Amino acid sequence: MNTQCTRLLLEGEYICDVRYPTEYEVLQDPAEQESVDSWLAGLNMRLARLGGDGAFFMAPLVVTALDQGRLRRELLDFRDVYGPAVVMLDLIRQADSLGLVLSPGEYIPLFELESAVANSGTLEMLLRSKLAVIHDGNPRNSVRENLRRLLMHLAKDGYVYLASKETETYRVTGKVEQLYAVLQFLSENKVIPDTEVDETEVDDPDLIDLANADEDPL
Structure with a gap:
């Protein structure tokens, strides 16, 4: 398992081919992905990705009601x-x-x-x-x-x-692309930031991943 990859993930970084090309290439290997994913599971986290070929990042292993609540708060506080x-x-x-x-x-x-x-x-x-x-x-x-x-x-x-x-x-x-995904969600759900998110069902696991990617697992 590549320790530089895990360090970046723990720091809340998005490992993409632009910013971290070497680590991104390492994580293209399915065996490396499985190794990193298994290690993160011990922290109740997992390896996630933006789309099929986007950046790798760390997300919650299990989406809980707490995660959904945190996402609602972040969308309600969209401007901030x-x-x-x-x-x-x-x-x-x-x-x-x-x-x-x-x-x-x-x-x-x-x-x-x-x-x-x-x-x-x-x-x-x-x-x-x-x-x-x-x-x-x-x-x-x-x-x-x-x-x-x-x-x-x-x-x-x-x-x-x-x-x-x-x-x-x-x-x-x-x-x-994380930011674009959030904006797309708001647009598709016709959500007006700061006013209507509390009445919108936020159960998209990918979006919840994005909102919780920088959460400290320790």
């Missing part, structure tokens, strides 16, 4: 739990000159993002209107500094990582 990432990723996506759809593996160069925002009054105003959700965002900062903090915030949440320190280029990770 997922909202900031949605807002920041959407701002990047609206920088048309970058041509990004924000799929795993795409690169986000800070310089190009700054140029796109600085050359668009609409985007610059949008950035300023969203500073409250960006960690350490400040209207006194330059556009570049606020965008740097935006990307650092997304990196802290695991949706991107710093691929090149020299060029300040970030790369979208496989974890972004």
Whole structure:
């Protein structure tokens, strides 16, 4: 069993072919998956995956009423739990000159993002209107500094990582698909965040996996 894989899983990481290509390749082996899964079972956890070829992550071994309740709370608190990432990723996506759809593996160069925002009054105003959700965002900062903090915030949440320190280029990770899965659930169930989740049956095991992936098993 690969100890680096188990360490990353215990830290709540999403092991994808973008962020952790070596560990991702290791986990492609069915025998390794079985070994890791057996080890996690001792912690009442298991190896889960985003779709058929997405990132690997750690999820509860058995979905309990407590897990369902926690998911409902997270969806009710959508604006606090997922909202900031949605807002920041959407701002990047609206920088048309970058041509990004924000799929795993795409690169986000800070310089190009700054140029796109600085050359668009609409985007610059949008950035300023969203500073409250960006960690350490400040209207006194330059556009570049606020965008740097935006990307650092997304990196802290695991949706991107710093691929090149020299060029300040970030790369979208496989974890972004977790966010998309939550948004899809809300859309398909016609849920209005913060208001209707308590009346919506939340029994999708895959979605419960996603909401509990970062739960500390110890």
